[in-house]
Amino acid sequence: MNVTWLEREAVPDAIAERVQLADVVLDVGPGIRPQKHVFPLIHICVEPFAPYIERMRESVGDDPRFVFLNSTWQDALAKLPDKSVDSVFALDVIEHLEKDDGLELLRQARRLARRQVMIFTPLGYMPQDYGDTDKKDRWGMEGGYWQTHRSGWEPGDFDDDWSFVACKRYHEVDENDQPLDEPAGALWAFLDLAQDGGTGDAALGAQYRRLRGMYYKRRARRLLPRWMYGGLQRLKNR
Known part of the structure; x- marks a missing residue:
């Protein structure tokens, strides 16, 4: 089983190295924060x-x-055809599902992704209960039902095609943003379905940066006052 164990501070770079570039992303259960x-x-x-x-x-x-x-x-993914997106992200999602439902989500993600599936979840079961219907979620909203933890996940719950980054001491606060007695672990799981589009692919990386630059340039031209956009362009061309 391919598991890389890291300290908390080493995780961001390790994740960045493993995430593949994608033009079309399916982001399952993002809550209020789309994947970045x-x-x-x-x-x-x-x-x-x-x-x-x-x-x-x-x-x-x-x-x-x-x-x-x-x-x-369940409803959304069932309507999508096979291999219809580049990557599927389910970050802080499967722990909110019963184990059988979580395994079905993994199967559906594999069916839909052309390039990669990325999962993020606590390492093992991390208690988080919103059984009190009057209890707000951590953003002060009425989403407690969706934030309750119903399962725990470890590398052994995935098949041999997956690889992992894991950290034994990662989560430091609970659902109320109160310090935990002991930090809880975290698990990142990767299913790589295409090997030619990772961050190490120089040609694709250059194309990705070019498209991103074009996108921001178009948005700046549309949203900024003409005098401001022109001034920024002149500064850039000096």
């Missing part, structure tokens, strides 16, 4: 709790890359 590991041309967010979608809409503004689907993952 890659910058796709199309970013599909599947979120069952409508108030979370409204919060995401506020944060991304009129960014045309985003498509928001107010749906459960």
Whole structure:
């Protein structure tokens, strides 16, 4: 089993090295925070709790890359054809599902992804209960049902095609942002389905940076006053 154990401070670089570039991303259960590991041309967010979608809409503004689907993952993923997206992200998702449902999500993600599936979840079971219907989630919203933990995950729950980055002491606060007695672990799981599009692919990386630069240039031209945009362009060309 391919598991890389790291200290907390070493995790970000290790994750960045493993995430593959993608033009079309399916982001399952993002809550109020769409994934930020890659910058796709199309970013599909599947979120069952409508108030979370409204919060995401506020944060991304009129960014045309985003498509928001107010749906459960079961309904949304069942409607998508095989190999219809480059990458599937499910970050802080499967621990909120019963184990059988989580395994089905992994199967569906494999079916849909052309390039990569990335999962992030606590290492093992991390208690988090919103059984009190009056209890707000950590963002002060009514999403407690969706934030309750129903399963725990370790590398042995995945098949041999997956690789992992793991940290034994990662989560330092609970759902109320209170310090834990002992830090809890975290697990990143990667299913690589195409080997030619990772961050080490220089040609694809250059294309990715060029497209990203073009996108921001178009947005700046549209949103900034003409005098400000012109001034920035003159500074850039000096």
